Amino acid sequence: MLVAGIILVLTVIAYLAKVVGGFEGVQFSPTVSVIVVILLAASLLWILVLTLKGRLIGRRVVFLYVGIAVSLPLFMSISQKIVISPETQQLYDAISELPSGAKVLVSFDYDPPSAPELQPMAEAFLYYCFTHDFKVIVIGLWPQGPQQANLAIDKLLALPEIEAKNLQYGIDYVNLGYQAGNEFVIQRMGGSFESMFPTDYSGHPYSDLELVRNIRNFSNIDYSFNLSAGYPGTQEWVQVAVDRYGLSMGGGNTAVQAPMMYTYLQAGQLAGLLGGMNGAAEFEKLVGREDKGTRFMLSQSFAHMVVIAFILIGNVAFIVGGRKKKL
Numbered sequence: 373m374l375v376a377g378i379i380l381v382l383t384v385i386a387y388l389a390k391v392v393g394g395f396e397g398v399q400f401s402p403t404v405s406v407i408v409v410i411l412l413a414a415s416l417l418w419i420l421v422l423t424l425k426g427r428l429i430g431r432r433v434v435f436l437y438v439g440i441a442v443s444l445p446l447f448m449s450i451s452q453k454i455v456i457s458p459e460t461q462q463l464y465d466a467i468s469e470l471p472s473g474a475k476v477l478v479s480f481d482y483d484p485p486s487a488p489e490l491q492p493m494a495e496a497f498l499y500y501c502f503t504h505d506f507k508v509i510v511i512g513l514w515p516q517g518p519q520q521a522n523l524a525i526d527k528l529l530a531l532p533e534i535e536a537k538n539l540q541y542g543i544d545y546v547n548l549g550y551q552a553g554n555e556f557v558i559q560r561m562g563g564s565f566e567s568m569f570p571t572d573y574s575g576h577p578y579s580d581l582e583l584v585r586n587i588r589n590f591s592n593i594d595y596s597f598n599l600s601a602g603y604p605g606t607q608e609w610v611q612v613a614v615d616r617y618g619l620s621m622g623g624g625n626t627a628v629q630a631p632m633m634y635t636y637l638q639a640g641q642l643a644g645l646l647g648g649m650n651g652a653a654e655f656e657k658l659v660g661r662e663d664k665g666t667r668f669m670l671s672q673s674f675a676h677m678v679v680i681a682f683i684l685i686g687n688v689a690f691i692v693g694g695r696k697k698k699l
Contacts (some may be wrong), residue, residue, distance in 0.1 A: 463644020
């Protein structure tokens with residue numbers, strides 16, 4: 373337990389230095405990272421030895437290790453091999469074929485609880501759009517969607533390579549805000565965007581925004597990307613915008629929702645799909661900017677390994693306990 377305590381103290385110190393102290397780049401060196409991983413593995417092995425001797429650990433220790441496994445990789449200088457899936461590659465190929473100046477519609481259909489999975493996708497997608505001079509139009513069918521969009525945009529605009537482009541609101545990108553109505557909004561947009569979004573997120577009239585002034589409906593959009601955590605989301609966009617109006621669209625979904633979207637992907641109704649944290653990490657690798665998705669994926673993998681280790685230890689405890697009863 374001493375080893376777990378030491379690792380926990382290191383994690384807390386790194387967290388305080390990063391968040392409270394404002395040092396965003398605080399990380400363990402590669403050597404320290406490897407040592408910490410070895411210590412963590414050794415402590416799990418020691419727990420296994422104690423279990424074989426009949427000395428069982430409490431559930432609080434399990435919770436402690438899972439907490440360490442989730443938080444520790446955020447401060448480690450090690451990387452995980454990311455294998456690009458066909459559906460992620462398909463989405464990347466679809467947008468890589470778009471010309472400079474292409475008009476891209478991005479719908480943020482999620483809220484903060486789903487942000488750990490979807491926000492990295494949003495940032496990676498918008499990063500590609502901005503660095504390739506696409507014109508970005510943001511909307512949201514969820515009330516907090518446009519706010520999540522602004523968080524992503526503000527973060528990206530602060531990057532040196534994006535800042536150098538001097539992107540102008542209303543000309544290079546625009547946030548039309550949220551509109552209630554679910555599928556009805558998508559259907560009305562098929563006839564007129566302005567009928568559903570007479571003003572943008574800040575209240576500027578649609579006709580005053582140079583980027584969208586001449587955009588009437590989906591026929592003026594080159595590609596669309598939907599970030600979805602449920603209803604309304606990708607399924608509704610496919611059923612209305614893709615099937616009825618022929619919109620070319622890719623999807624970014626939570627890990628729970630993504631399996632339901634493969635039917636549309638296989639039918640050719642979706643031009644690419646990002647699923648969960650893994651999809652975010654894969655897309656970050658393709659666009660050449662590894663960020664939250666890659667780090668969160670490492671945390672997720674660490675947590676899975678620790679949980680599997682304790683499942684094995686639990687089975688050992690069960691077998692040892694059963695033998696003792698027989699004796």
